[in-house]
Amino acid sequence: MALREIRTFDDEVLRKVCKPVAKVDDHVRQILDDMAETMYHAPNGGGLAANQVGILRRLIVVDMGEGLYKLVNPEIVESSGEVVGLEGCLSFPGVWGKVKRPARVVVKALDENGSPVTLDVTGDMAKCLCHETDHLNGIVFTSKIIEYVDMDEEE
Template identity: 45%
Template sequence: MAIRKIVIYPAEILEQTCKPVEKFDKKLAKVLDDMYDTMIEYDGVGLAAPQIGLDARIAIVDIDDELGTIEMVNPRVIKTEGEQTGPEGCLSFPDLFGEVTRPNFVMIEAYDRKGRKYSLEAEGFLARAIQHEIDHLDGILFTTKVTRYLEEDELKGVESE
């Protein structure tokens, strides 16, 4: 396990569409383990491969709920519904937070570290975190969706994704 360096904006890789993962092997498992350690070290709730300099469709989310860590390899959004607006941050944009509107419900399909396909439905904050990370894999940054930036005193309890 290793803590990887977080890629900070304006690094080019953050705005690129990532390549699909084709090999489900020990190297992928190590990347996922490193991503988890890195996310915890930097106090995030999600992390995408380009945020550690990798051009691969890999992301994780862990919002400290009963689901634990969600590993998403080659994730695809199947369906979204509703709307929610709330604060978001990003480990690649230290100390920057903004209000973002996203669907309140998301259904995704993805693969786990062993190459098994699964689908997942999420609502609320988990749906927000999943969509934020999948956006990273498509080179879409939360700053392109911010309706207004937040001041430090508005940030009580906001976590970075």
């Protein structure tokens, strides 16, 4: 495994749409492993999309404290409710804001072995999956912030 460089702020790759992964193979698994290591190495990392490390493929890793998910070609197929919550992003260090997201999402994807998985989640996991899926579509959370938050004042 290897740490990858996290792309930040005005890097154009963050605003590009990622291409689907045609085949889950050892190369894809290595990228997912590298992404997980990079996410765990970063402060406050709960999720990471492939374009955040310069790879324009539909891959995300997420760990919101309930274990690591490595997802290939994730797609939100259902959502319901609405919640406004605080978000940050490894690609925008020091930037925090309140973002409106669905309260519940259903995500279909492939796991690291190419097997289909369905996640039906709420709370922080739903927020994170929406955030990372947005990344794959070239959408950064700063474009969805409804109120910026100064974390120095929050302490």
